[in-house]
Amino acid sequence: MDQRALGRTGVHVSPLCLGTMMFGAWGETDHDESIRIIHRALDAGINFVDTADVYSRGESEQIVGKALAGGRRDNVVLATKFHGTMGDDPNESGNSRRWIFREVEASLTRLQTDWIDLYQVHRWDPWTDHEETLGALSDLVAQGKIRSIGSSTYPAAQIVKAQWVARERGLQRFVCEQPPYSILARGIEADVLPTCLEHDMGVIPWSPLGGGWLSGRWRTGAEDLTSRRSAMLPARYDLSIPANQAKLDAADALGTLADEAGISLIHMSLAFVIRHPAVTAAIIGVRTMAQLESQLDAADVHLDDDLLDRIDEIVAPGHNVNPTDAGWTNAALQATARRR
Numbered sequence: 001m002d003q004r005a006l007g008r009t010g011v012h013v014s015p016l017c018l019g020t021m022m023f024g025a026w027g028e029t030d031h032d033e034s035i036r037i038i039h040r041a042l043d044a045g046i047n048f049v050d051t052a053d054v055y056s057r058g059e060s061e062q063i064v065g066k067a068l069a070g071g072r073r074d075n076v077v078l079a080t081k082f083h084g085t086m087g088d089d090p091n092e093s094g095n096s097r098r099w100i101f102r103e104v105e106a107s108l109t110r111l112q113t114d115w116i117d118l119y120q121v122h123r124w125d126p127w128t129d130h131e132e133t134l135g136a137l138s139d140l141v142a143q144g145k146i147r148s149i150g151s152s153t154y155p156a157a158q159i160v161k162a163q164w165v166a167r168e169r170g171l172q173r174f175v176c177e178q179p180p181y182s183i184l185a186r187g188i189e190a191d192v193l194p195t196c197l198e199h200d201m202g203v204i205p206w207s208p209l210g211g212g213w214l215s216g217r218w219r220t221g222a223e224d225l226t227s228r229r230s231a232m233l234p235a236r237y238d239l240s241i242p243a244n245q246a247k248l249d250a251a252d253a254l255g256t257l258a259d260e261a262g263i264s265l266i267h268m269s270l271a272f273v274i275r276h277p278a279v280t281a282a283i284i285g286v287r288t289m290a291q292l293e294s295q296l297d298a299a300d301v302h303l304d305d306d307l308l309d310r311i312d313e314i315v316a317p318g319h320n321v322n323p324t325d326a327g328w329t330n331a332a333l334q335a336t337a338r339r340r
Contacts, residue, residue: 001045001299004280006077007175007202009148011117013077015274015299017048017204018292019285023063024056027287031063037289038067044296048077050178050204050283051111052122053103054084058110065112073113079204080107081152081178083122095125097136104140119146120178124158130165138172150176150202153327156191163199174201178283181205183254183272183315184213184247185325190318193278202280205273209284210325211236213251214269220252235324243322250321253314261307270298272311 003012018041021027023034038049049068051060061080068076082103085093093099107116119140121133137149151159151174159177166173177196179188185207196203209215211233239245251265258265273282286292303311320326 003047005202006118006148006280008200009175009202011077011148013048013281014046015281016046016270016295017050017079017281017283018046019206019283020049020051020060020064021055021285022287024059026056026060031066033289034063035067037286037292038064039072040289041292041296042072042076046296047075048079048204048281050079050081052081052084052120053086053107053110054081054122057086058106061107061110065110069112077117078111078113079118079120079150080111080116081120081122082107083125095121095128095133097132100133100136100140104145108145115144116146118148118150118176120150120152120176121154121174122152124151124154130158130162131169131171134162134166134169134171134173141172148172148175150174150178152178152206153180154192156195159192159195159199159201173199176202176204176280178204178206180207180325180327181273181276181279182208182210182214182325183269183311184210184250184322185320186315186318187320187323187326189276193276197278203276203278204281204283205279206283206285207325208270208273208282209266210247210251210269213247214254214265216255216265218248218251219255220248236322241322243324247321250315254311257307257310257314263301264294266294267298267301268303268307268311270295271301271303272308274299275303275308 001014004015006013018038028034049064051064053061082100083093083095091099140146149172154177162174179192181188193203237244239248255265258268270282273279284295315321
């Protein structure tokens with residue numbers, strides 16, 4: 001695979017990043033099979049692997065650690081994240097210095113490594129100052145435990161604020177943002193992606209297949225329109241919700257367009273994300289070997305301008321078909337936006 005610069009770090013990564021959220025209790029419970037999938041991705045030219053402490057409460061990191069043991073670690077750009085709840089104590093989550101210092105050690109142990117290439121804040125925390133978080137992360141960079149830092153699913157305004165705090169306080173800055181982005185969720189084109197370009201940040205979108213909506217299964221008339229996630233996230237899958245019915249209509253139209261173009265909907269969807277000038281790599285979150293194989297060749301697919309224009313006719317630029325897919329409608333953000 002070709003390599004792309006990760007922001008201004010000087011590090012180069014493949015245009016597909018292997019996401020490991022579905023390895024462990026949340027998906028593939030067989031560690032050996034998960035390791036085989038990871039090794040297949042590496043053998044195919046992927047050199048970028050993303051995980052998080054919260055994925056199956058650390059189990060995903062453990063699997064990745066075992067997969068990279070035995071000499072593979074040095075050739076992999078390894079990314080993980082912190083923020084999510086890892087225990088019953090209220091301080092076992094968030095973006096505080098106290099938690100960051102504790103959790104980075106746990107991640108290093110699970111990953112069986114001495115350093116993390118990209119350590120990311122999994123979500124913005126309105127109760128923690130950017131200076132608190134960036135200060136702790138800067139100290140970890142100085143200690144050699146992490147190389148670079150990034151954010152995930154941050155609103156554009158908070159990306160800018162974090163960049164300002166880093167510059168004003170002389171702290172490490174976020175070099176990368178990990179937002180949700182797909183043909184069905186294009187809201188970040190209006191603000192997050194231009195912001196990242198302006199600040200020379202890499203962008204590694206999650207859910208480029210729209211949480212499975214762009215896998216080819218979600219077509220009008222299909223007999224079974226359920227998934228492993230549909231019961232857990234009805235706001236994003238329940239077809240009685242008009243926004244989700246609109247997603248089904250769009251996915252069906254995109255599937256027809258891909259058929260006419262002679263490519264799979266999966267390849268078209270991944271190539272669409274990778275094509276954006278702000279995007280460094282698309283995170284492919286697979287659970288099975290078959291899912292991995294169906295996505296590996298997407299990096300070689302080119303979408304011409306005419307096809308991109310037709311995609312725009314189905315889902316307008318800067319538009320989320322279902323606003324819930326923006327990823328920011330969590331309790332913390334709602335609490336800060338609510339009128340007092």
